[in-house]
Amino acid sequence: ELKVEQNPLFLSMQEGKNYTIYCNYSTTSDRLYWYRQDPGKSLESLFVLLSNGAVKQEGRLMASLDTKARLSTLHITAAVHDLSATYFCAVNAKGSGYALNFGKGTSLLVTP
């Protein structure tokens, strides 16, 4: 069974600080996804990481993938309040029509 584990599950950080969210998964997967969800809203795709060593950046967020370690990181640089949301990582579940298995999510709160 494919397991996806994120940590931390809750994160409160001050504006201007840096932090990293970690995502571990239990079996090989050819790609990894990061999503953002605002309260009461749908999920928005942030990054798709397709290969070992892949790195993608968008604004203050940077995601990376190490397929050998089965680890992805989402790094937040100089956090701002607008980044407050829940962040999910997900990997493809084999044999499920390319459905995604999601982690439990990291709830991020950025405070002044």
Next chain:
Amino acid sequence: NAGVTQTPKFRILKIGQSMTLQCTQDMNHNYMYWYRQDPGMGLKLIYYSVGAGITDKGEVPNGYNVSRSTTEDFPLRLELAAPSQTSVYFCASSQYTSNNSPLHFGNGTRLTVT
């Protein structure tokens, strides 16, 4: 471009009632999915479809049924609603390619069973 559209947005059911959650997409995607989201638990796959006429169970299918008569539509049926089915339901679609194929999600249906 509407993307993935779900209806209704909210619904309250009594125990034992049934209902259908509607999902339609206009992106001509072959793959469609139903997830449920419970607080602190991430998303769990209920059913998925790889094309019209083809459906299969996901991780938590009990108490639900689906059909896929067209590429666009993938309704989720709840029979004999139970309090354990109180959740937020998301429909998603994708067109799996070698380059970039995230799931596109609808806005969700918030269901309460009392």
